[in-house]
Amino acid sequence: MTGIRRLAQHLDISIGTVSRALNGRPDVNEETRKRVLEAAAELGYVPNQSGRSLRQGTTNIIGFMMQTGAEITGQGDTFFMSVFDGVQTVFARHRLDLVALLCSSQEDPDDYLRRVVARGFADGLILSATQRHDPRLEFLAKRKIPFATLGRSLTDVGQPWLDLDFEGMAQTAIDRLVERGHQRIAVTRPHDDVNLGYIFVDQAASALEAHGLFLDPDLIFRSTPNEAGGYRIARELLSKKDRPTAILLVNESIAIGFYRGLSEAGLKPGRDIAVIGRHSPQTHFLSPSLTGFELSRRDLGIALAEALLATMPAFSHFYPNAELRKIWHEELIEGESDAFLLPHG
Amino acid sequence: MTGIRRLAQHLDISIGTVSRALNGRPDVNEETRKRVLEAAAELGYVPNQSGRSLRQGTTNIIGFMMQTGAEITGQGDTFFMSVFDGVQTVFARHRLDLVALLCSSQEDPDDYLRRVVARGFADGLILSATQRHDPRLEFLAKRKIPFATLGRSLTDVGQPWLDLDFEGMAQTAIDRLVERGHQRIAVTRPHDDVNLGYIFVDQAASALEAHGLFLDPDLIFRSTPNEAGGYRIARELLSKKDRPTAILLVNESIAIGFYRGLSEAGLKPGRDIAVIGRHSPQTHFLSPSLTGFELSRRDLGIALAEALLATMPAFSHFYPNAELRKIWHEELIEGESDAFLLPHG
Structure with a gap:
């Protein structure tokens, strides 16, 4: 050699x-x-990375841990690929490479992370799919491994995080629907214990209360965050005797399946039920057009990468003003899917 | 320690x-x-991986190199995530971890691969997006790094590969459309030099010739392999004076945008133009339903992983019968998008 x-x-x-x-x-x-x-x-x-790592303790690799698996495919993808694009823009300035650490749904995320750390091939980590309580955060903090999270958790070890403004989305959507006369409003939440589900449903409930309404537990639909999950929600919703007049969809990918489920029953968003969702590259092509929240995933990726680097000694001087924790605003794009008005109750 | x-x-x-x-x-x-x-x-x-790697020359990591970037986001994702699921099923048997090596579209793939290899953190590699001529294959072969490709290339160094049956798809679709009376049939191909574009267009041309027809160069539409690309193809197609009566879409993600482009002009697949495409998790929710090719991405991932391991000394004895090169058949699922018949010319 x-x-x-x-x-x-x-x-x-x-x-x-x-x-x-x-x-x-x-x-x-x-x-x-x-x-x-x-x-x-x-x-x-x-x-040889091995030699380098032993000498310097650096690998110039940052790992982004994400979940894969049959039941979540559809979600992970369209969202994260655009975020990666932004993350890579930042990392490229420092010759850092991004690798996606794919934790199979067959595997316990805590075990997986343990192994990643044991192998020690990344200088820092970004975690996604933060759970309500997330032992991974304590694990990394204890080992002094630099990391940031995309998502909050009740577990808080002081790490940098960015999260989408699920409170704002729930509040804006509820206000808008109530303004249009809706009182029976359904919401969705992910099937698992991911933190965002709690934030979204809690805020929807308190926004309704502020209008003197309440969130009927029977109108909280759980589903996998993919097309098939949206389809199942539509079927379930249609089977209810006392149907809601409006629904908020918390995951991007479920809108497409939800539309399909309605369409099979001859129902149309914006005419038979008001729908407010979140946009993905695909949802922009739905018809009737979706009223939904949109963000620049690329910009989110940039901010996330900068927040991480701002806490790593080798790079922190480049990012003295990075926001280490930030709730990321999403903008409502008005479509036709929540077009109709109900007479005020 | x-x-x-x-x-x-x-x-x-x-x-x-x-x-x-x-x-x-x-x-x-x-x-x-x-x-x-x-x-x-x-x-x-x-x-410490470093110590281990120096001692044993193994990292227990297999890298899957894929392209990322604003212009391809939408494509990479829905397809690959399901393939990963299959790959991981196989790797889990051997305690191998899969990491996705994300090559930004800003970067030259050959340079990127060089760096990955220099860092030496993977025991083997899987490459996707094989180009018509692909120097990466020679680079890896020269260094005796075990790898497999998802996709063929004119560059052939004897590595294992799996590829989708683009010949079969073009042939089946053309035969079907000609049978239904179509003569002016358009095809799409990716914007770049990825090998599948050549295979698909060549086979469509020769299938048409066998019917005494020909592929009008004016009816070959190039686009990025995502929703926006499909939308642009629809706009471009609608602007033609002598419109085709049918079109084959080579990429999964373009169908959604193509449908939208037609719909904005008041046209409907299966009534105004016959459309045959490829299915993704999203396209199953299109209306009218898409006539398109479908495969199990998970099974493809399993076969791909086994083909790679069959060529790695540490694992080859587990896979004495693995198919090292295979063209993966896709099944046509009949929908409504190519429903109408034309009078035979």
Whole structure:
């Protein structure tokens, strides 16, 4: 294996510069870095990560832990890929690579994370799908591993987090529907113990109370956060004797299945039931158009990456003003799916 | 840091067993593995990957390289997440972890792969989005890094591959449409140099020729493989003077946007234009229902993982009969989108 000295001779530049280039340090210009990596590959110099990690404790890799599995496929994807795009924009400035750590739904997330950490191949981590109570946070904090979460949790170890404004979405949607005369309003929540479900339902309930209404427990529909889940909610809702006149959908992917379920029964959003959801790349193509909340997933990814780096000693000086905790506002895009007005009760 | 000896004492099992458990060897039972990993975490034993990798040359990680970026988001996701599910089913048998290596569209895939290899943190790789000519294959072969590809390429270094049956899809769809009286048939292809575009268009052309027809170059629509791309194809198609009566959509995600583009112009698939596409979790909720090709992405993932492991010395004995190269058949699911018949010309 070619050593670093030989590589430096070949390139006719200093060992220090070669080393900095190989280690992805930001103070080497792009041109030089490329030359060094190319020569390294050509000459068979493999700057073994193992050696590097032992010497320096850095791998230049950040892992993003996400859940996979048959029952959640559909959700994970459209949302996260755009977030990754933003995260990578930030990481690229520092020659950090993003890898997605795919925790199968067959596996316990806590065990999985333990193994990831034991293998020690990432300098930092981003966790998603934060649970109401989430032992992963304490696990990482105890080991002083830099991490940020996409999502809040009742478990709080002081880590940076970004989360979507589920309170704001519930409040805005309820106010809007009540304004239009609705009183029997249904909501959805994910099937599992992910924290956002609690926030969303709690806020919907208190927003209704403020209008002198209440959230009927019979109108809280649980489902997997994918198309099939939305379809099942529609079927379930249609089977109720005392149907709601409106519904809030908390997950992006369920709108498509929900529309389909209504359509099979001859019902139309905005005519037979008011629907407010959240937009994904797909939902923009629904007809009638969906009234739903939208955000720039890319910008969210950028902010999330900056919040993480702001807490890592090697990068914190680049981000003195990063917001370490932020509730991310989503904007309501008016469509036709909640078009009709009911006579005020 | 607690040593392996101390860990073995604490657990009262042999050092060999502890070592095998820590190294994810398949000959340790699940119960024992769990106990060892839990104790390791408790006692602060971190079986540093660096040390392990130097000693053994294994990381127990397989990387799946995929492209990310604003212009492809929508595609990557729904397809790959289900494939991952299958891949992980196989890897779990051997305590291998799957990580997704996310190559930003801002970056040259060849450079990216070079860096992945230089960092040496995976025992094997799976590449997707194989290009017509793909230098990545030669790069990995030269370095004797085990890998498999999802997709073929004119570059062939003897690696295992699985690919979808684009020939079969083009042939079946063209035969079906011609049978129903169509003569002006449009096709789509991806915007970039990915190999499947060539296979699909070539086969559509020769299938048409066999019927005494020809593929009008003006009816080959290029687009990004996502919803927005499908929408643009619809707009472009509608602007043509001599419109096709039928179209084959090569990418899964474009159907949703294509439907929307038609709908805005008051046109309906299956009534005004015959559409044959490929199914994704989302397209099953389209109305009118899509006539399209479907496969089990999970089974594809299983076969892909087995093909890779069959070529890795540590695992090949588990898969003596794995198919190392396979064209994966997709089944046509009849919907309403190509319902109408044209009078035979």
